[in-house]
Structure formats: structure tokens, C-alpha cells
Amino acid sequence: MLRYLAQRLLALLPTVAVPLVLVFLLLRLAPGDPAAILLGDSATPDQVAALREQLGLNAPLWEQFGRFLGDVVTLRLGDSLFLGKPVVDVIPDYALVTLEISVVALIVALVLGIGLGALAAFRSGRPAGRVATALGIIGISVPQFVVALILIVVFAAWLHWFNVGGFVPMSKGFWPHLRSITLPALSLGIAESAFVARITRGAILDVVREPFVTTARSLGVAPRRIGAVHIVRVAALPIMTVAGLLVASLLSGSAVVETIFGVPGMGRLLLDAVGRRDYSLVQGIVLFTGLFVIIVNLLVDLSYSVVDPRVRLGRKSA
Amino acid sequence: MSEMTVPTTTSIEAAAARTVRPRLWRRLLHRPIAVVALILLLVMAGAALLAPVLAGDPNAFVAVERLRPPSAAHIFGTDNLGRDVYSRTVFGAQASLTVGIVTAAITTAIGVVLGILAGMFRWFDAIVMRIVDGVMSFPIIVLALAMTAILGPGLGTVILAMTIVFVPGMTRVVRSSALVASELPMVDSARAIGAGSVRIFWRYILPQATTPVLVQAAITFTTAVLVESALSFIGAGLPPNVPSWGASLSEARSYLTSAVWMWGFPGLALILTVLAMNIVIDNVRDILDPRAGGR
Numbered sequence: 270m271l272r273y274l275a276q277r278l279l280a281l282l283p284t285v286a287v288p289l290v291l292v293f294l295l296l297r298l299a300p301g302d303p304a305a306i307l308l309g310d311s312a313t314p315d316q317v318a319a320l321r322e323q324l325g326l327n328a329p330l331w332e333q334f335g336r337f338l339g340d341v342v343t344l345r346l347g348d349s350l351f352l353g354k355p356v357v358d359v360i361p362d363y364a365l366v367t368l369e370i371s372v373v374a375l376i377v378a379l380v381l382g383i384g385l386g387a388l389a390a391f392r393s394g395r396p397a398g399r400v401a402t403a404l405g406i407i408g409i410s411v412p413q414f415v416v417a418l419i420l421i422v423v424f425a426a427w428l429h430w431f432n433v434g435g436f437v438p439m440s441k442g443f444w445p446h447l448r449s450i451t452l453p454a455l456s457l458g459i460a461e462s463a464f465v466a467r468i469t470r471g472a473i474l475d476v477v478r479e480p481f482v483t484t485a486r487s488l489g490v491a492p493r494r495i496g497a498v499h500i501v502r503v504a505a506l507p508i509m510t511v512a513g514l515l516v517a518s519l520l521s522g523s524a525v526v527e528t529i530f531g532v533p534g535m536g537r538l539l540l541d542a543v544g545r546r547d548y549s550l551v552q553g554i555v556l557f558t559g560l561f562v563i564i565v566n567l568l569v570d571l572s573y574s575v576v577d578p579r580v581r582l583g584r585k586s587a
Numbered sequence: 588m589s590e591m592t593v594p595t596t597t598s599i600e601a602a603a604a605r606t607v608r609p610r611l612w613r614r615l616l617h618r619p620i621a622v623v624a625l626i627l628l629l630v631m632a633g634a635a636l637l638a639p640v641l642a643g644d645p646n647a648f649v650a651v652e653r654l655r656p657p658s659a660a661h662i663f664g665t666d667n668l669g670r671d672v673y674s675r676t677v678f679g680a681q682a683s684l685t686v687g688i689v690t691a692a693i694t695t696a697i698g699v700v701l702g703i704l705a706g707m708f709r710w711f712d713a714i715v716m717r718i719v720d721g722v723m724s725f726p727i728i729v730l731a732l733a734m735t736a737i738l739g740p741g742l743g744t745v746i747l748a749m750t751i752v753f754v755p756g757m758t759r760v761v762r763s764s765a766l767v768a769s770e771l772p773m774v775d776s777a778r779a780i781g782a783g784s785v786r787i788f789w790r791y792i793l794p795q796a797t798t799p800v801l802v803q804a805a806i807t808f809t810t811a812v813l814v815e816s817a818l819s820f821i822g823a824g825l826p827p828n829v830p831s832w833g834a835s836l837s838e839a840r841s842y843l844t845s846a847v848w849m850w851g852f853p854g855l856a857l858i859l860t861v862l863a864m865n866i867v868i869d870n871v872r873d874i875l876d877p878r879a880g881g882r
Contacts, residue, residue, distance in 0.1 A: 280717060280720060280721075281720075281721065281724075282721065283717055283718045283720065283721025283722065284720075284721040284722070284724050284725055285721075286721070287718060287721055287722050287725070288722075288725050288729075288730055288733070291730075291734075291751070292733050292734075292737070295734060295737040295738060296737050406862065406865055406866065406869060407858075407862060409865060410809075410858055410861040410862035410865050411858050411861075412813050412816055412817055412820075412857065412858075412861075413817070414816075414817060414820050414833075414836065415836065415854050415857070415858065418836065418839075418840070418843060418850060418854070421843060422843050422844060426843060426844045427844075513724070514724065516724075517724050517725060517726045517727070518726070520726035520728075520729060521726040521727050521728035521729065521814075521817075522728075522817075524726075524728045524729065524732065524821065525728065525817050525820060525821055528820075528821045529840070536728075536729075539729060539732050539733070540732060540821060540822075540823065542736065543732050543733070543735055543736040543823065546736055547736075548736065548737075551732075551733050551736045551737075552733075554729070554733070555729065555730075555733050558725070558726055558729045559725060562724050562725060562726070566724060
């Protein structure tokens with residue numbers, strides 16, 4: 270079990286390593302002096318030189334890389350040059366908001382998606398199934414921000430159930446807070462549910478053809494019971510794999526949705542950091558995002574090695 | 588190498604390629620929904636190619652004609668700056684399809700080379716597939732934004748970031764179909780008559796991967812169109828002077844209910860393009876593997 274975990278961790282390491290190395294290289298190799306950009310137009314050459322020294326930009330590339338690796342491993346990510354605070358102190362508050370929205374969105378996506386996918390599979394060929402299948406393919410073609418705009422029109426502009434742009438932190442009360450993150454989380458969740466629905470439908474249709482289903486049917490097990498107990502349990506594995514993939518998609522989408530709804534999450538922070546060319550902060554966010562994806566994927570791996578012992582014994586196909 | 592035996596194997600391969608592809612097309616054209624989707628894609632491609640003929644200057648504005656609803660003069664209405672929404676939607680097709688096609692082409696070229704190398708050499712496979720699995724699960728917009736911070740915004744940055752994230756998927760597809768194809772008897776016979784590995788890959792294995800590669804390229808295209816629109820929407824995509832569907836939707840955010848045409852038309856164009864491509868992909872997959880049940 271430990272060996273399996275270690276193997277998975279090693280396999281997931283590039284998720285954080287490759288983007289980090291890329292950011293490091295691009296930052297050093299791209300035209301323009303980071304120190305000059307950071308200080309703005311009014312800086313004197315002396316000030317720029319001093320900052321270069323302070324940031325270690327004068328050292329050879331390999332030495333900078335060594336120092337960079339050391340800093341990353343020990344989480345010494347430097348100060349955000351615009352917020353004037355250590356990056357490690359800035360990110361968690363924003364990351365928590367994104368995490369919260371992502372989790373709610375994931376639940377929405379799974380509940381809606383599995384429901385729709387199961388409907389499409391079990392009623393396949395009939396009107397209800399056709400509608401569900403069509404909804405699935407339309408759903409994956411509509412970008413998250415269009416879903417968000419439609420939700421704003423319906424729930425904020427017409428029904429006045431929610432406000433747009435008024436993020437309320439948890440400290441100002443749980444219910445107002447929940448209300449302020451409902452639309453962002455719904456936008457992400459609804460957009461992703463179509464993807465889950467398609468995977469669910471495929472997984473169920475695959476299992477339906479398995480011999481054990483025929484056996485159960487011939488033994489007189491009620492169709493409803495076969496569907497609920499036998500098929501869904503086996504089909505759960507591919508659906509769980511999707512949950513791991515969804516995290517990357519949710520984090521991508523949260524950058525967009527947080528911008529629309531004015532939510533102070535990691536995506537918004539990144540967009541601001543990009544606008545100000547706050548490199549330490551950008552690097553820090555890339556690192557946190559990679560770690561986030563790795564942790565979720567490890568959890569997914571762990572959960573299906575618990576559900577299906579074959580996985581643990583290394584019979585997982587490539 | 589014996590010249591006598593070579594024609595036999597090549598003609599079998601050619602025959603195989605000849606029979607599978609036209610049948611796929613014919614069967615695709617027998618499905619009404621797929622035909623509608625293909626026509627839609629043709630319309631979008633036509634709009635992109637003929638944009639300067641079909642529509643006026645997308646950046647021209649008449650300040651007194653701001654936020655006008657659709658009329659004879661402006662069939663899609665005007666936006667908050669008094670620009671013609673129809674022109675901007677047509678030129679938006681140009682931007683979106685260009686990004687989609689260029690990204691898909693670069694991704695396919697790199698992915699095919701990496702996939703073949705991974706299929707040929709064990710050690711290369713081990714290294715590349717590790718990296719590939721990792722990069723695939725990194726959120727693309729986060730990567731694109733990080734790269735924008737460094738390289739500055741623009742078409743090149745957007746395409747580069749997307750290529751980095753999409754190449755792994757293509758590499759996987761090429762690698763797995765190469766592995767499957769290398770089990771085929773004709774590969775054994777080619778090896779038996781002394782064909783080298785480069786020739787075997789080029790003539791016998793790569794043709795087997797053509798359809799999966801095309802499907803993956805189409806998927807790359809739709810994803811690229813969606814990601815570009817999202818990046819342009821948050822202002823980190825194409826430059827502001829290039830009309831883009833994503834940017835149009837973003838500009839309409841303050842006029843969601845008062846000027847529905849401002850975001851309705853570009854939004855519809857975006858969704859229909861992606862939907863049409865997805866329908867074609869689904870139908871092709873369904874024809875290739877009826878067992879899969881149109882996933």
C-alpha cells in the first residue's frame with residue numbers, strides 16, 4: 270500500500286515540477302529585466318542594480334535554479350512585491366475561497382452529472398434518454414462563463430435571488446457567505462456536470478453488456494436492483510477517475526468565474542498578479558495549484574484502491 | 588530488400604486505408620445530425636475566410652449609435668461603443684478558428700513525433716509518459732496566465748500555453764495506436780522482409796493511427812476555441828483590437844439584460860461552433876466503435 274502511494278506520488282510529481290520549471294525558465298530567458306519591470310519607470314539604474322542583486326538575478330542560471338529549487342522545497346517563496354507580504358502568507362486565504370467553491374462545484378457536478386448520465390444510459394433510445402444525451406453534448410459545448418452569464422440573467426437580474434459581485438466572507442455570517450458563493454459554484458458545477466454525465470453514460474453502457482449483468486437478469490433479479498446495486502457500483506470507478514480530472518478543469522474555470530463574480534479566490538489573485546507582473550506571487554500560485562491537483566489526485570487514487578483491490582495489486586491498465 | 592514482396596504489403600495497406608476512410612465519410616453523411624453539424628462548421632469556416640467580404644470594419648464605431656437593437660442597418664445590433672455586432676461576430680470567427688486550427692496543427696505535429704518516439708524506444712517512453720501524465724492534469728488557464736505574466740499577452744502566448752497542455756493528449760493517442768498497430772501481422776511481415784524501423788513506422792504504423800489522430804486533433808480544436816474564449820473573456824487572451832467572441836461577451840457584462848444581442852450573437856456563434864465539432868466527433872467515434880454507444 271505504501272509502495273503504491275509512493276509510486277503514485279512519483280508519477281504525479283511532474284504536475285507541479287514541469288509548470289514550475291517552465292515559469293522559472295521563461296522568467297529568466299524572456300526579454301526584459303524583471304528588476305526594472307518590478308520597480309517601474311521612475312526607478313534609477315542604481316535601484317535596479319540593487320534589486321537585481323537582492324533577487325539573485327546576477328548569478329548564473331544553474332545557480333539561480335538551485336536556489337529556486339531549494340526555496341520551493343522549503344516554501345520560501347519570497348515576498349509579493351506589490352502586497353508587501355510573504356507569498357506563503359498571502360495565498361492560503363485566497364486558496365481557501367477557491368477550494369470552497371471548487372468543492373461545492375464538484376458536488377453539484379457529480380450529483381447533476383451522474384443523475385443525467387444514468388438517465389441517458391438506463392433510458393437509452395427512449396425520449397428521456399435522448400434528451401439527457403443531447404443535454405450532455407450541448408453542456409460540454411457551453412463555456413463556464415456563458416453558464417455564469419445565463420445564471421446572472423436568470424437568478425440575479427430577473428428573480429433577484431442573488432447579488433452579483435458582493436462577496437461576503439465567512440466571518441460576516443455563514444448564510445450570507447453561502448449565498449454569495451452560490452452562483453459562482455453553480456456556474457462551475459453546471460458547466461462541468463455535462464462532462465460527468467457523458468462519462469457516466471458510457472461507463473454504465475459498458476457495464477450493462479458485462480456477463481454478470483446477464484447472469485443476474487437470468488437469475489430473476491429485479492432490473493431496478495441490478496441497475497442500482499450491480500451496475501452503478503462497477504461504473505463508479507471511471508466516474509471517480511473523472512473527479513480527479515475535474516479538479517484541473519475547476520481550477521481553470523475558477524479563474525474565470527471568480528473574475529465575473531468578484532470573488533477573492535486564487536484565480537482572481539493570479540489574474541491581478543499577472544497584471545502587476547508580481548512574479549513571486551505568480552510562481553507561488555503555480556506551485557500551490559500543482560500541489561492542489563496532486564493532493565486531490567492522490568485522494569482519488571487512494572479511494573479507488575479501497576473500492577477495488579485489483580488497483581492496489583498493480584493491475585491498473587496503462 | 589526484395590523488390591518482389593514489397594508491392595504486396597503496400598497494396599494491402601493502401602487497400603485498407605482506401606476502404607476505411609470513404610466508408611467513414613459515407614456513413615457520416617447518412618446521419619442527418621452529423622450533416623447539419625458539418626454544414627454549420629462550413630458556414631463558420633466560410634465566415635472566417637470571407638470575413639472582410641461579408642462584414643464591414645469590426646472596429647469602426649459610431650458613438651451616437653450605441654447599444655442599438657438589431658435593425659436593417661445593423662442586423663445583430665450595436666455594442667456599447669456603437670460598433671456593429673454582426674461584423675464583430677463574423678471577425679470573431681476568424682480569430683477563434685485561427686487559434687483553434689493553429690493550436691490543433693502544432694499539437695498534432697509535436698504529438699505525432701513524440702508519440703512515435705515513445706512507441707519506438709522504451710527508455711524514451713518511460714520519461715515522456717511521466718511528464719505527459721503530469722502536464723495533462725495542470726489547469727490550463729492557470730498555466731496560460733502564468734505565461735502571460737512573463738511573455739506578455741497575445742496570440743503567441745495563448746497558443747504556446749495551450750500547446751504545452753494539449754500535446755500530452757495527442758502523444759498518448761499516437762503512442763497507444765502505434766502500440767496496437769505494431770502487433771499487426773503486416774508489421775511482422777514487413778520486418779521479415781527487412782524494412783527498417785523508420786520505414787515500418789511511416790508506412791505501416793502511422794496510417795493506422797490516422798483516424799484516432801484526426802479525432803484527437805478535432806478535440807484539441809474545440810478545447811482550444813473554448814480556452815481562447817475564456818482567456819479573452821478575462822482579458823488575458825487576444826489583444827483588445829482583435830475581435831474575439833470571448834472579449835465580446837466580456838464587454839457585454841454590464842448590459843446583460845439591456846442589450847441581449849450584444850452577448851447573445853457572439854455567444855451563440857461560439858457555442859454552435861463547438862457543439863457542431865463535438866457532434867461530428869461523437870458520430871465519427873460512434874461509427875468507428877458502435878459498441879461504445881456514442882460516448
